[in-house]
Amino acid sequence: MINIIDGILATLIYIAVSFVLFLIGKFAYQLFHPKVRVSWELVENDNLAFAMAHVGYFIGLLLAIGSAVMGDSDAGLIADLINIGIYGLLSIILLNLSLIINDKLLFSKFDMKKEILEDRNVGTGVIEAGNAVATGLIVLGAIHGEGFGVGGPIVTAVLYWVLGQGILFLTTLIYNWMTPYDIHEHIEKDNIAVGVGYAGAVVAIGNLIRNALMHDFISWYVTLEDVAFNVIVGFLFLPIARFLADKILLPGQNLTDEIVNQENPNVGAAVVEAFAYIGGSVLIVWAL
8 A cells, every 4th residue: 555655655756746847848948049029929919820730749749748747666666766857958958959950950941930920821820830849759769768778878868869850851851852842832832731741751751760760879889770670661661651541541632732733722631641650650659
């Protein structure tokens, strides 16, 4: 009975610490984006584009914080709380840095903040949400599987994160290459469907990166081998998933026509495309 009570109290303490980290993550967003008036955009401006991006940030934040909380430990409650605090704060910093990097690097042809805050471009908001969720998955894998590489576990986790960011950039290039239209061009035309399709692809790859990184660190050779295998499988599967969405999930219709070649882009078709990517990613992880 005492063990049960101790277990319940420990669980409540972990949840409370997680909520504290979540609040810190909320304030960190404002710190990293001082010009964004969050409450005004959500309540007064009714900005759906910002709401999509912000919810994506919170999903990514939840995944990132989970990296510090989840898992078994025999170190004791105090040591666990110290580790949760250290890695929780690290995950918040990495997530916010990722959003800034993604805004400047992945879609450098236009100003994402302007598209979201001034133009209220929902497609851009969905893209930022997808990037945040993918980054949260990468941080989850990086911190949960950091181990003791060169420089210690924190340095290894940061290097994992850098590796993941590089792969996300490569994902954007490959996705733009495999689609018969330019993502940047259609996003600037406020095409929500294009944003949804891209978000599904980047979340799918983020999940595969997470799967490769979550194993305990053995050596950089093993890590890079695992990441390379997962990512190559994912990159090969993206066009296959798009073909399956086109020919099986949307029989009798052309996916590209539905998304970019009609007056009102078919967001529902893009949701089907995104599901094909993410669902395929989950199946690949289960099969590996």
